[in-house]
Amino acid sequence: MTDTSLSRSSAGAASASGGPAAGVATAAVLVDHVSHTYGRGDSAHHAIRDLAFSVQPKEFVSIVGPSGAGKTTLLRTLAGLLQPTEGAVWVNGVRNTGVPEGMAMVFQDYSRSLLPWLSVERNVAFPLAGSHHVPKPERRAIVAEALEAVGLKGFEKRYPWQLSGGMQQRVAIARALAYRPKLLLMDEPFASVDAQTREGLEDLVLSIRDRYEMTILFVTHDIDESVYLADRVLVLSRPPATLVEDIRVVLAEPRDQITTREDPEFIQLRGHVARLIHGSH
């Protein structure tokens, strides 16, 4: 179940040839020896150091690590919002110089990521509204489908602040879906909702993943969540964050909140991840 050699060697091959090798060009995400340092000199903060891994199309990869482990830095780098001080990120075979095409993101802070002056419907349509590629009637259908996928049919005319936290995050997920991304980045998306809402949202993510055929990178500090959702769990160390282990998760599909969490394999995996995180002082 642990498989560190595969992804490390593939990333290594890429850097050796100075670009993505033929086989690696098919990777959805390739992180090629990325380091990021904030500031300079004595006050410099090394957030991530020499991270290398790759993610295959339609893979669901969780990224866990102790708090302050540079998870958000890594995700912002993948999103092209931040240029790494060393190394490079390739998304769908294209080197990131800015925000890559075909990528959407769900932020932790749903109350700040939705536009409070727009209705739910118009929030979801927001990424499409400026696009000439999507004609208007088609936009309506895409928005309706996305809202239906997250279980918010009938809430089109509401405003985000009229909804509960969990529902607001569903709106943010619907907005990402309406964008039809190949790659979905999720930055601790369920950290601010209660436990029951959280389980519902986790299962929602699993269902849309099947329906929309996306590659998902899911940053979380919740160990159970990381194992429950993913095909692979990447464990990061304390900063400067390095890759501690790349763990393959093989559990019965479809995942189930009760039976999956009872599965001895699940229990063994979560224990393993917890030991890695707590032992990475």
Add this chain to the structure above:
Amino acid sequence: MAATLPAGAASAGRAPRASGDRAGARHARSALVSVAYFVVPLAVIVVLWQLATTANPSPFFPPPIAIAENLVGLLFGGGQIVTPVFTGDFLTTVGRMLAGYAIGAAWGVVVGTAMGLSRASRETVTPIVEFLRSIPATATLPLFIILLGGGDDMRVIFIAYGVSWFVLINTASGVGSIHRTLLDVGRVFRVSPARRLFSIVLPAASPKIFAGLRIASTAALLLAIVSEFILATNGIGFQLIQAQGRFQLLDMWSWMLALALLGLLLNTLLDLIERRTLSWHRLSRQKL
């Protein structure tokens, strides 16, 4: 781009249907109460004033009914429906004020947005802004007269200058305090810079911009009147100075009443616009 909300959308959407009528009645009653709070003290003062001035006449303090009657006589009647004073003085002042206000507000929003968006421009411009806006705007009038002469354009630019600071400071602060996540949303979905400005930055900053516009409207009226105290041949400020020179105290009181009504009208208008365009802000804050 700010969305409008049907009146009471939040409460109507959430409240169960049966209680809708009762909520409406409560709404009407609370509106009545707030009107009463406004009208009753004012009426009491006017009545007391009327009684005191008729019992004890003084040329310095004419009775309120006489002031109002005199104002109506100043502005309305004669050959047409309105007097030459209405068009030549009252409307002239309103026109100067609105022109100066519009130019100053536009300038304030543009410069304020630029300051709010870029730290470099904020840091370069802030000391200059802080210094200039510390000079009372009224104190700059003599300079404006020397530079631009005594015409209408000088008055409009003077008003625009004085008004712009309130809008500029508020816009810069509103734009500068937009949360990073909101700006990231625009970048992540590859929204064009122009659309990010008009669909994210300005709506997000609009509550603060509007606060600036409100203070600026009061300042616009003040500066318009002051600008007409010197070298003017018409306008409400000019009429006030004329009345003072001729010791026509009733006229002075009437013009002050006209200004009070003008200020109230302006405030009510801005209130209506704010209620329409910023209802999302008011309602979302009520939720918190």
